[in-house]
Amino acid sequence: MWHITKREIYDNLNSLRFALTTVLLLALMVTNAVKHLREHPKRVQRYQDAVTESLNHLTDRADDSLYTLAQYGPGNFYKKPSLLHFCANGGESVLPDVVEVDKPPVFMTDAEGNRLLEGIWSLSYPDANLNNKDVGPNVSQVDWAFIIGYILSLIALWFTFDAFSGEREQGTLRLMLANSIPRHTVLIGKFLGALLSISIPFALAVLVNLLLISTASTVHLTTEAWGRLGIIFSLALLYTSLFVALGLLVSARVQQSAVSLMILLLTWVTLVVFMPSTLASIASSFSPATSFDEFWKQRNPIQENLWDKYKEGRSSKSVDRRLRAKSEFYTENAEREERWQEEQLKYRTSQVHRARAITSISPATLLQHLMARFAGTGFERHLQFVENTQRYARQLREFVADTDRADPESLHILGVREGMSKKPISPEAVPRFEDTLNLNRDFNTAAMELLLLTLFVLVLLSGAYLAFVRVEV
Amino acid sequence: MLKTLIRRELLDNLMTFRFAAAVFITLLLVVANTIVLLKDYEQRLTAYNTAVQESHEELRAEKTYSGYSGTLVVHRPPNPLSIFNLGLDKQVGNKIEVYHAFVPTIWDAEKHGADNPFLNLFTSIDIVLVFQGVLSLLALIFAYDALAGERERGTLRLVLTHPIQRGYILFAKYISAMLCLLVPLLISLLLSIILLTTSTTVALNTDDFLRIGGIVLTSLLYVSLFYLIGLCISALTRRTSTALMLCMFVWGVLVLVYPNLILTAVDIVPQPETQISVYHQIKQMWEKLDREKKQFIRNDAVLGPPSRGGEDMDAGFGLEGVEYTFWQGEDKPSILLYFHQTGLYAGKIKAESEPQVPHVQDYYGFYNRETINTVQRTWLVRKPALEAIYIQPANLGRMLLRFSPGGLYDAATEAWAGTGLEGTQDFFSTVQRYRRAVVDYFYDQKIFESRQWFAADKGTADWDTLPQFSFQRSDTGINAKRALPDMLLLLTMNVILFTVIMLIFIKSEV
Secondary structure: OHHHHHHHHHHHHOOHHHHHHHHHHHHHHHHHHHHHHHHHHHHHHHHHHHHHHHHHHHHHHHHHOHHHHHHHOOOOEEOOOOOOOOOOOOOOOOOOOEEEEEOOOEEEEOOOOOEEEEOOOEEEOOOOOOOOOOOOOOOOOOOHHHHHHHHHHHHHHHHHOOOOHHHHHHOHHHHHHHOOOOHHHHHHHHHHHHHHHHHHHHHHHHHHHHHHHHHOOOOOOOHHHHHHHHHHHHHHHHHHHHHHHHHHHHHHHOOOHHHHHHHHHHHHHHHHHHHHHHHHHHHHHHOOOOOHHHHHHHHHHHHHHHHHHHHHHHOOOOHHHHHHHHHHHHHHHHHHHHHHHHHHHHHHHHHHHHHHHHHOOOHHHHHHHHHHHHHOOHHHHHHHHHHHHHHHHHHHHHHHHHHHHHOOOOOOOOOOHHHOOOOOOOHHHOOOOOOOOOHHHHHHHHHHHHHHHHHHHHHHHHHHHHHHHHOOO | OHHHHHHHHHHHHHOOHHHHHHHHHHHHHHHHHHHHHHHHHHHHHHHHHHHHHHHHHHHHOOOOHHHHOOOOEEEOOOOHHHHOOOOOOOOOOOEEEOOOOOOOOOOOOEOOOOOOHHHHHOOOOOHHHHHHHHHHHHHHHHHOOOOHHHHHHOHHHHHHHOOOOHHHHHHHHHHHHHHHHHHHHHHHHHHHHHHHHHOOOOOOOHHHHHHHHHHHHHHHHHHHHHHHHHHHHHHHOOOHHHHHHHHHHHHHHHHHHHHHHHHHHOOOOOOHHHHHHHHHHHHHHHHHHHHHHHHHHHHOOOOOOHHHOOOOHHHHHHOOOEEEEEEEEEEEHHHOEEEEEEEEEEOOOOHHHHHHHHHHHHHHHHHHHHHHHHHHHHHHHHHHHHHHHHHHHHHHHHHHHOOOHHHHHHHHHHHHHOOOHHHHHHHHHHHHHHHHHHHHHHHHOOOOOOHHHOEOOOOOOOOOOOOOOOOOOOOHHHHHHHHHHHHHHHHHHHHHHHHHHHHHHHHOOO
16 A cells, blocks of 8 residues: 555656645745735734723723722723634634624703713623725635645645546556556555655645744734644645545546546536535525614613613612612613623524524535634634633622722622722732633634534545445456 | 648537636626626615715705705716726715815715725625636637647648648638637627616616726727737647647746736835825915904904804804804815815894804805815825825826736726726716816805805705706716727737747748
């Protein structure tokens, strides 16, 4: 078997396609690295500036009083840019990179513009990247996901389309089978040979890419990032073997290599280029989103309910009751606001998840999802970020409540100045938001997709085996 | 003689597996995508119609003229030809406010609430994209063995023993292959047009059919260019397998690698920070207006004294009967948008404030006039700055893409469909003209200094006589004019390649 593999590799190393592949992959990977080195520092700088500003807001408010903190909350939350952005950008330009903390709503002012009734903060999720006003041409960025998903798969077909049909044309297949080699050994030898000969230029290009990125002083890759890169590399090999298997399958069945290449190319175009977008369009047209106006219509009656309840409490004689009515009004309003926003987000998320599930039939989309997951970018990462902010928001609210409870002089009416602790709090004690990424979690959720991809490979490989075993030479 | 040659080539091509595969795959992809795209278009059209209706009602609910801020909204209808080339049709906002305090641009437009922005994560598709990928591939598949194959089989030598000019052979090959490629192109287009006409929501007029004709013509040039590229490779190589491999490589580079690689390498991301000084300049103009406004109030004998709240705009000049005052504005440095307006709404002004009303009217006449002048001045600096930030990089990107046939094809079909940057800008220039018309109407009818501007007690705003907004897509002549340069480029490349092939083929030994 090793003989066959070795023979295949030697055969490929001398060919024109090997040289062209190497040049192509190197050009792509170098561009990718240069682009990353140019943009990543800017991205990190922007993130750090934003985080510092938002932290300043938090400390300023904590400095002022517990009430200010309870009313205005923390500053906006920003998504930490991934170190592995160059592996898969995951559509980051479409996704928002911020969860906003809404300013307290003003319900009533007097003639001089003084705020009589002012609520408390709530989280809000911007629709999309609002700064994205680009009217330029729409192309995908050259990241690893593109290079592997489109180029490497094409190269895999390019290396295998004549694996059997070419040898059959030349007559060498008959010669080889005349020896006492079992057919499955020939197949596995061919498979490994093709996979290895593709891995050589790919590994070389990856190496150059990583060398460029890791030696630059502006970007520092952590150990965890290296681990993720390892996973991504093996993913790339798994995905490539899928197309190698497909190439062998078609090549074994078809007599002429030209026909084999044509079938493979048309399959590739359908599978990789058109299926993801067509399926996504189908999936999204199934479930139209509720319009903004409809959401408003659902929401307004609740608002009025709340208002009536407040009016009842306001007319009470006891000061305590009046304050409590105010506090209830504020907190409930903020809660409802948040719940409403969350529901909208959930609805949209489920829509995207449905579309993603349907598009997973195409291995190219599976790869894109997996790459984005392990690179820490894309939609799942965004959801994780949103969850992080929600957890932090709860934590902060609890902190405010606990601090207030610790003060015996306070009336424990949250959200109202008169009802809250007036003791100064140290800004250091306030919990800070930190956006983190969890690899274990990624692994668990990615397992399903990984399994599916492996299944694809196995099915195609056994298909190639069956086709080759039964074919007449 | 030529006829015989063409017949031979045609029969050769028609009876092959690749022809069947070509027809099948193009039909499958085009029909499937037409159905999907049609549904998508219908959804967008429904969203548009609802939005227009809602805005219409919202505006009618306003009792004073100044209330038109934020409620006089115009909507961009989806382009039915976006099914062929989506262009910017979905990407750019489709609702925009018309207000005298800013000049509406493509960047100020927003989206209807109906669509889920996260769905933009998935790549979109249109029929031109299908053609761009599949037809080019098919053209190469038809071309790779045209000369190399005959040379391998020895039939080329046989043909050349007859007294035929080599140019004829080449020409016959070209014509017959193009005829074969036309079949899947035309059948699939015909089917998709039939699907479009059976749908009740899509109304295609004669102009649209002309535009589709333009798209077909461009597709033909594009396919022909790829066929000639394949033929060129076939003429240069000795063996079909090498020719096939090279064809595939060239296809991958031209269609897949080059467009993405070049736009990754060259930075075309808009940089709003570079024009931030313009933003500050605009802000200063508005501050100047603020000072002039305050000066005007101070100089007014009735409104002036601070006791009446004249200094503080929010207090509504102490008019009895003011229900609320409002502050309307935007501050978006990234699109250099800055403006603010103040106003008030009085349901019924009480008798004791009546002498003050003419002064307030005077004030609004002055304020609105100066606002419009300020907007005029800011527009003079905002327009070039916006172009520098957004249009220039976008055009640079499009220019770079034109080095590949796919980019040319995309640009030309976009121009035909009217979904490109220029076609989309047409809508926004119409909106700008409409804003001008509304402002002129307000001037003519003296609405800016009328009582109905802020009070609803003596006659309310009459929205029915307001100029109506209507948008017509540019006529076919303009589409053609925009598409022509790119089509000419495609044609020139075709001619050059054909000449090159001819030279190679005539000189080559068999």
